[in-house]
Amino acid sequence: MKNKKTESRFESRLESTDRILKYFSDRKKRSIENSLLRPLYQEICKSLFIIFSMMIDVFIPLQLLLMLSIPINYVSSFPLFIILLYVELRIYGKIWGKKGIWSIEKYR
Numbered sequence: 001m002k003n004k005k006t007e008s009r010f011e012s013r014l015e016s017t018d019r020i021l022k023y024f025s026d027r028k029k030r031s032i033e034n035s036l037l038r039p040l041y042q043e044i045c046k047s048l049f050i051i052f053s054m055m056i057d058v059f060i061p062l063q064l065l066l067m068l069s070i071p072i073n074y075v076s077s078f079p080l081f082i083i084l085l086y087v088e089l090r091i092y093g094k095i096w097g098k099k100g101i102w103s104i105e106k107y108r
Helices: 002-037 040-067 070-096
Strands: none
Touching: 040 070
């Protein structure tokens, strides 16, 4: 009896894992198809924007952590990180978002 329960539980976990993998595979396929619709220079600019945003989000708060004294550095670096992330997301949305200048909907 235990063996059948274990097998059915194992099979249900395998099926859910397969569904999740299929979902992410389909999502990645759509992302690749969408990136092929835009001109190459827009995709390059998008990638560079993401890279520089990540660098800014890492290095500026870390530098603030190193420059200030212990209690102030934690209090100031986290809000700075949140503000930088918010500004970068707004810029990304205005350029590559659904209603952005280089929106994917304009190329479909």
